[in-house]
Amino acid sequence: xxxxxxxxxxxxxxxxxxxxxxxxxxxxxxxxxxxxxxxxxxxxxxxxxxxxxxxxxxxxxxxxxxxxxxxxxxxxxxxxxxxxxxxxxxxxxxxxxxxxxxxxxxxxxxxxxxxxxxxxxxxxxxxxxxxxxxxxxxxxxxxxxxxxxxxxxxxxxxxxxxxxxxxxxxxxxxxxxxxxxxxxxxxxxxxxxxxx
Amino acid sequence: xxxxxxxxxxxxxxxxxxxxxxxxxxxxxxxxxxxxxxxxxxxxxxxxxxxxxxxxxxxxxxxxxxxxxxxxxxxxxxxxxxxxxxxxxxxxxxxxxxxxxxxxxxxxxxxxxxxxxxxxxxxxxxxxxxxxxxxxxxxxxxxxxxxxxxxxxxxxxxxxxxxxxxxxxxxxxxxxxxxxxxxxxxxxxxxxxxxxxxxxxxxxxxxxxxxxxxxxxxxxxxxxxxxxxxxxxxxxxxxxxxxxxxxxxxxxxxxxxxxxxxxxxxxxxxxxxxxxxxxxxxxxxxxxxxxxxxxxxxxxxxxxxxxxxxxxxxxxxxxxxxxxxxxxxxxxxxxxxxxxxxxxxxxxxxxxxxxxxxxxxxxxxxxxxxxxxxxxxxxxxxxxxxxxxxxxxxxxxxxxxxxxxxxxxxxxxxxxxxxxxxxxxxxxxxxxxxxxxx
Numbered sequence: 265x266x267x268x269x270x271x272x273x274x275x276x277x278x279x280x281x282x283x284x285x286x287x288x289x290x291x292x293x294x295x296x297x298x299x300x301x302x303x304x305x306x307x308x309x310x311x312x313x314x315x316x317x318x319x320x321x322x323x324x325x326x327x328x329x330x331x332x333x334x335x336x337x338x339x340x341x342x343x344x345x346x347x348x349x350x351x352x353x354x355x356x357x358x359x360x361x362x363x364x365x366x367x368x369x370x371x372x373x374x375x376x377x378x379x380x381x382x383x384x385x386x387x388x389x390x391x392x393x394x395x396x397x398x399x400x401x402x403x404x405x406x407x408x409x410x411x412x413x414x415x416x417x418x419x420x421x422x423x424x425x426x427x428x429x430x431x432x433x434x435x436x437x438x439x440x441x442x443x444x445x446x447x448x449x450x451x452x453x454x455x456x457x458x459x460x
Numbered sequence: 461x462x463x464x465x466x467x468x469x470x471x472x473x474x475x476x477x478x479x480x481x482x483x484x485x486x487x488x489x490x491x492x493x494x495x496x497x498x499x500x501x502x503x504x505x506x507x508x509x510x511x512x513x514x515x516x517x518x519x520x521x522x523x524x525x526x527x528x529x530x531x532x533x534x535x536x537x538x539x540x541x542x543x544x545x546x547x548x549x550x551x552x553x554x555x556x557x558x559x560x561x562x563x564x565x566x567x568x569x570x571x572x573x574x575x576x577x578x579x580x581x582x583x584x585x586x587x588x589x590x591x592x593x594x595x596x597x598x599x600x601x602x603x604x605x606x607x608x609x610x611x612x613x614x615x616x617x618x619x620x621x622x623x624x625x626x627x628x629x630x631x632x633x634x635x636x637x638x639x640x641x642x643x644x645x646x647x648x649x650x651x652x653x654x655x656x657x658x659x660x661x662x663x664x665x666x667x668x669x670x671x672x673x674x675x676x677x678x679x680x681x682x683x684x685x686x687x688x689x690x691x692x693x694x695x696x697x698x699x700x701x702x703x704x705x706x707x708x709x710x711x712x713x714x715x716x717x718x719x720x721x722x723x724x725x726x727x728x729x730x731x732x733x734x735x736x737x738x739x740x741x742x743x744x745x746x747x748x749x750x751x752x753x754x755x756x757x758x759x760x761x762x763x764x765x766x767x768x769x770x771x772x773x774x775x776x777x778x779x780x781x782x783x784x785x786x787x788x789x790x791x792x793x794x795x796x797x798x799x800x801x802x803x804x805x806x807x808x809x810x811x812x813x814x815x816x817x818x819x820x821x822x823x824x825x826x827x828x829x830x831x832x833x834x835x836x837x838x839x840x841x842x843x844x845x846x847x848x849x850x851x852x853x854x855x856x857x858x859x860x861x862x863x864x865x866x867x868x869x870x871x872x873x874x875x876x877x878x879x880x881x882x883x884x885x886x887x888x889x890x891x892x893x894x895x896x897x898x
Contacts, residue, residue: 274818274832274880299847300686322645323631325638326689331843338876343811350866355685357863367811395686407631423634427688 279317279336281372282306282379284345284365289387291361298356299348300326300395303333304402305386311405312445313382321406323424327399328406343368356395389443400428400436401445408446470516472657473523481613482522485560488607489770490567490599494518496773500659501575502725502793503716507663510716514566514573517658525562525643525650527676529555532692535681535857550636553616558640560608560618561626562650568595570751570769571777574839575729579737581750590754595769597624598754602763635690642692647848648675648705656708659716667711670704680851682861693849693861702848703870709843713877717840720801723833724883728798729777731789736780797886802830803896804881817880824895828888835877 286305290297297305307321307328321328337359340346344364351358369376390398400421407420418433425433440446463480470476478486485491494515503510533555536546546554569592570576580590600608601624608620625632629641643650653672660668678698682691694702716722734749745752745765752769756762780786781794792798803821805813822832835841849861865872884892 274834275814276836298686322629323633323638324641324646325635325691326684326687334847335841335843335876339878342808342875342878350863352862352866355860355862364811371811396688399687399689410631420632424631424638426635 276317276336277368277372278375279319279372280340280343280345280368281370281375282309282317283333283337283340284361284368284372285376285383287340287346287359287361288365288369289383290359290391293387293391295387295391297359298354298395299334299337299359300356301393301398302337302359303327303329304395304398305390306330306333307402308386308390308405308445309379309382312440312449313379313386314448315379315382323403323406325424327403340368397436400425400433401440404433404437404440405445405449408449412446468519470519470523471512471661472654473520476519476523479613481607481611482559482563484607484611485563485604486519488604490603491515491518491564493770493773494567494569496775497569497571497573498774499573499655500663500716501572501722501729503663503719503722505725505796505798506719506721507665507716510659510663512658512662514569517655518563518566520654520658521565521650522559522562524653524672524676525558526555528643528650528653528679528692529558529640531676531679532681538856546636546639549616553618554637554640556616556618557623557626557637558643561623561644564600564604564623565596565627565644565651566592567599568592568597568754570595571733571772571774572729575726576733576751577839578730579733579750581745581747581753583753593627595754595766597628598762599766599770600624600627602759603766639690639692646692647843648679648692648694648702652709653705656705656712660708660712663716665712665715667715668708670708671701674698674701675705680858680861682849682851682858684849685860690857691849691861693851693858694864695851696867699850699864699867702864703868706871706874710874710877713835713838713840714807718835718838718877718879720804720881721798723838723881724798724801725793727833727883728789728793732777732781732786732793735787735789736777736785739785792886799883799885800889800892801881802884802889802892805879807835807877807879808875809878809880814880817882821896822882825882825884825892828884828892828895830882830884830888830892832880832882834880 286302287297304327306319309315310317310319319330319332321330337346341348341362344362345368346365347360347362349358403425404417404421408417410420411417414437417437418430421433422430463483466478466483467475468478495513497514499512499514499517500510533551577592582588583590583594600620605620608614608618608623626637626641627644656668657672660666675698678695678701680693680695682693683689684691737751738749742748752765754766756765781790802825805817809817822830848864850864850867851858852860852862
């Protein structure tokens with residue numbers, strides 16, 4: 265069981281602040297954040313860094329997906345925290361800061377110091393990854409709970425992602441292991457304190 | 461025991477054909493119980509016709525899931541480029557699993573469906589409350605093996621465990637099955653496709669209507685450009701059908717599922733169930749006032765708990781309400797003195813409007829027993845599904861689909877409903893209104 269993030273029981277400002285923070289960070293570093301990447305980033309934050317925003321992810325053919333993340337992104341957009349444009353050349357969305365992005369970060373700012381280090385690492389490790397690369401890695405982390413034996417895990421991932429070769433899956437698995445993502449995904453929960 | 465196919469007439473879809481195996485599954489006591497669990501809890505207090513059951517809906521979901529499967533299957537069969545191939549055997553078995561999963565997906569509902577889920581016990585593995593899906597899976601696994609694994613017509617060796625895995629999706633499904641899962645839970649799934657039409661039909665409102673036949677006929681297998689994954693999308697000619705589905709979802713949410721009186725009754729149902737469960741079991745299952753869990757230290761205990769759970773149906777609860785033994789919330793239901801909505805935000809409140817709601821209006825009402833209900837808490841959410849993929853080519857597996865929101869300004873313009881309301885007890889209604897006057 266993960267540690268629940270402290271949250272306003274009436275309005276999940278922390279969730280909105282998290283989304284706004286991702287959008288702000290990617291924009292500030294000149295990187296592109298798409299809808300798929302946002303889903304996978306939040307999944308990795310929950311599963312590999314053990315910060316629970318109460319998002320429930322399900323595995324689809326396109327990797328872990330949570331309808332509440334999609335819904336919250338729409339709400340953030342409605343509040344003016346995000347602008348969402350479709351890039352026809354890339355075939356994906358691009359999320360940019362809206363006029364209220366900093367207001368949303370402020371409203372849920374109590375949580376940001378606690379997760380800042382994790383976000384730094386996540387963005388440094390995978391901020392420039394493609395949606396396809398992120399999807400493979402998040403699927404590996406998702407399935408690591410099924411089987412931690414590396415050969416079995418590669419086989420399990422290939423069952424779901426047959427368009428990746430065994431070598432590609434193994435390389436991604438090794439990278440996640442070296443960066444600590446797989447190990448942390450099975451660690452005990454951490455204790456959190458926030459500014460709230 | 462070979463019998464013959466039968467047809468049963470189900471509102472919305474007309475004749476639904478059932479194999480002898482499916483007839484035996486339907487005749488099982490776990491499925492028959494769904495005759496006594498209403499689809500929409502006490503929605504009948506607002507829309508008197510909304511008395512239909514989960515039994516009828518489950519037959520409808522199986523029918524729609526089959527229609528969708530049969531539309532998509534030839535597209536996979538005729539494509540030579542797929543890796544891995546969807547073999548004939550894979551597809552035959554997948555169809556059986558999809559039909560049985562659709563039929564059985566709701567067997568774990570408690571009395572009054574979603575309204576009773578607040579009194580489900582905590583799952584110790586997740587630290588969160590069990591959901592009806594947990595009960596569905598446990599009932600299929602522990603109580604229905606005789607009509608699934610052991611059925612003489614089960615030539616493809618489908619197991620109850622496989623159906624549970626398909627419904628719960630723990631990550632171990634191969635692509636040949638995972639591909640079909642959006643038919644059970646996804647943006648255009650058979651569950652929603654059926655209940656919008658069915659709930660609309662029985663409630664006597666026109667809001668849930670859309671062109672289901674066009675929707676099904678225009679389903680397409682697509683390959684996402686960004687991630688190269690196979691997905692279920694729609695042809696360009698189906699855009700209006702999907703827009704109709706999404707508008708139906710929006711209208712039904714506003715007018716039926718999130719109706720202010722219906723939501724008040726949901727809360728009273730939760731109160732009644734908590735009272736009855738506390739009376740019946742005390743703290744036998746840990747927390748007081750919860751259903752027996754869908755698990756146990758061993759299979760025998762799990763089965764005992766599930767047998768106990770199966771005894772809970774709508775008529776049993778209604779009888780307690782009629783006998784005045786359902787606690788204070790039962791009295792409120794019987795007298796129709798349900799809690800009253802006295803204040804609410806717009807459907808899409810801005811941040812200043814939310815600030816006013818919580819900082820100005822709500823404090824005036826807290827002392828009167830006021831409480832907040834919000835759209836996010838509703839079991840039925842409006843989900844605008846802007847990311848459904850639209851095919852851009854005429855045939856085959858489409859390699860360059862675009863998101864629906866890029867082709868539909870209507871979908872692009874819709875916002876998530878985040879309305880908040882304050883309710884007070886019936887007796888405090890006038891006092892609350894006076895307190896809110898400027």
